[in-house]
Amino acid sequence: MTATYKNDFLKEVEANVEDGQWVKMCMQCGVCAGSCPLGPHWQHSPQKIFMMIRAGKREEVLTSDSMWMCTSCYNCIVRCPRKLPITHIMHGLANYAHRLGLAPKGQPTREIAKLFWDNIVKTGRVNELKFSLAMYFKDGFGQGVKNAMAMQGIGLGLMKAKRLNPMEMLGGHTCKDKGGIHKMIAKAREIEDRRKGLSGH
Amino acid sequence: MSKKQYAFYPGCSSQKGASASNFLTSIGVMCEKLDIQLNEIPDWNCCGASIGYGEGGELPRLVLSARNLALAERELPGQEMVSVCPACWLSSRETVDRLHESESLLAETNEALKEAGLTLKNEVKQRHMVEVLIEDIGWEGMKKPVVKPLEGLKFAGYVGCQTNRPFGIAGESFENPQYLDKMVEMVGAEPVKYDQKVTCCGGALAFSEPDKSQAQIRQIVESAYDHGADMIVTPCQLCQANVEIYQSEINKKKGTKFNMPVVYYSQLMTVAYGGDAKQAGLDGQLIRAEQLEKIASKK
Numbered sequence A: 001m002t003a004t005y006k007n008d009f010l011k012e013v014e015a016n017v018e019d020g021q022w023v024k025m026c027m028q029c030g031v032c033a034g035s036c037p038l039g040p041h042w043q044h045s046p047q048k049i050f051m052m053i054r055a056g057k058r059e060e061v062l063t064s065d066s067m068w069m070c071t072s073c074y075n076c077i078v079r080c081p082r083k084l085p086i087t088h089i090m091h092g093l094a095n096y097a098h099r100l101g102l103a104p105k106g107q108p109t110r111e112i113a114k115l116f117w118d119n120i121v122k123t124g125r126v127n128e129l130k131f132s133l134a135m136y137f138k139d140g141f142g143q144g145v146k147n148a149m150a151m152q153g154i155g156l157g158l159m160k161a162k163r164l165n166p167m168e169m170l171g172g173h174t175c176k177d178k179g180g181i182h183k184m185i186a187k188a189r190e191i192e193d194r195r196k197g198l199s200g201h
Numbered sequence B: 001m002s003k004k005q006y007a008f009y010p011g012c013s014s015q016k017g018a019s020a021s022n023f024l025t026s027i028g029v030m031c032e033k034l035d036i037q038l039n040e041i042p043d044w045n046c047c048g049a050s051i052g053y054g055e056g057g058e059l060p061r062l063v064l065s066a067r068n069l070a071l072a073e074r075e076l077p078g079q080e081m082v083s084v085c086p087a088c089w090l091s092s093r094e095t096v097d098r099l100h101e102s103e104s105l106l107a108e109t110n111e112a113l114k115e116a117g118l119t120l121k122n123e124v125k126q127r128h129m130v131e132v133l134i135e136d137i138g139w140e141g142m143k144k145p146v147v148k149p150l151e152g153l154k155f156a157g158y159v160g161c162q163t164n165r166p167f168g169i170a171g172e173s174f175e176n177p178q179y180l181d182k183m184v185e186m187v188g189a190e191p192v193k194y195d196q197k198v199t200c201c202g203g204a205l206a207f208s209e210p211d212k213s214q215a216q217i218r219q220i221v222e223s224a225y226d227h228g229a230d231m232i233v234t235p236c237q238l239c240q241a242n243v244e245i246y247q248s249e250i251n252k253k254k255g256t257k258f259n260m261p262v263v264y265y266s267q268l269m270t271v272a273y274g275g276d277a278k279q280a281g282l283d284g285q286l287i288r289a290e291q292l293e294k295i296a297s298k299k
């Protein structure tokens, strides 16, 4: 259980966060801090986050908005002199904070990541139309209509170019072995949750 | 000449009626000309893309890619697996590497795969289509079918992130890869030198953080204009979609007059190889690539 780590956040990260065992290798050189495309919008750069983990700032790290600013550009990974898999650690921290229910509520990337995952595990493949609609309507019906209207020109353009299919509403692309995929994902989640002591959440 | 055979992983965005379906059209024609046979992996699934981590975590995400690998092993034995989508390629390659590094992770993956009636030995080599072109076909081989050089056209080669990092195309630098410019030259056009070749378009955050991502996209398009490009060319579906689709939004918000076509390398090659506009998927552009259409319609 996560409670075991109360006094040692670094140990908790090493055990429960994807590639977390790398955090202690950071030498605080600062190269990664200048690598994020949305850099000015990161309250804490990856470098700072690694420092905060070592300083035991559990609450501050897990409730941070910063990891959700990661665009998966992999600039940091190829530049880090210590070869830390920074991208994966950011993803891992975001996922861990999300699963613990500590990630900021309403954080847009967090919400969209969930919608996206739910969309793909349903049929095994992305249904772009349903995903877009779910995205526009995530803040309720009124806001959804506004969002959808704002993007209407683009949507119609894509349909005309045969790059968005209105028929996807009726099912769309799907894998044949949906049942197998559901069971497989459920099993994988069960194994991972058991390993990370997340089953109660 | 006998065709080269590959297990093909098209990915979600390339499906019929999806956002990059025109990419796949041109890939098909290009491969036909180059004697490449792509054998679609039966019942492949989504790779989880770059944003799958939020809800999916590590193992469920690896397992998604592992299912494709296991299907390729079983259904298309001995064939290397080729992706045209950087996110698909990256996820698959990452999965192969991680499962090679950790026996316990491979065992857990197989425990989950069993639920879908599959097992993974982890023996399939992962390739990006660009690697197949450069390494298996070669620059001479790619040039041979050119019948209509794209003379006079100037392209800003936009490599973006995930085709380039963390793996990249063998022998290329992360900060200034050359292969896309070489491809532009190979089809008889001119690559422009500009400073946004590997800038991030915002990726999946174009959906969730539209303003922040559009600032990225604006930089890329602006620089392409400033350096005299007629069009942007890219190997990435997400780059293509983001950089093309949001130009009209940026115009609305910022008063710019962006109208720069964004095409794929395979569309350039298809036109240079004598394909028509439809074969090159040019009917799928939101911002029409009129100069390419003109060359494509020339007899």
Ligand code: SF4
Residues within 6 Å of the ligand: A025, A026, A027, A028, A029, A030, A031, A032, A033, A046, A047, A050, A079, A080, A081, A082, A083, A084, A086
């Ligand atoms: S680049 Fe690597 S070593 Fe340097 S601060 Fe970032 S994570 Fe630490």
Ligand code: SF4
Residues within 6 Å of the ligand: A035, A036, A037, A038, A046, A069, A070, A071, A072, A073, A074, A075, A076, A077, A086, A087, A090
């Ligand atoms: S991959 Fe994420 S953490 Fe790394 S440089 Fe890009 S945005 Fe920053």
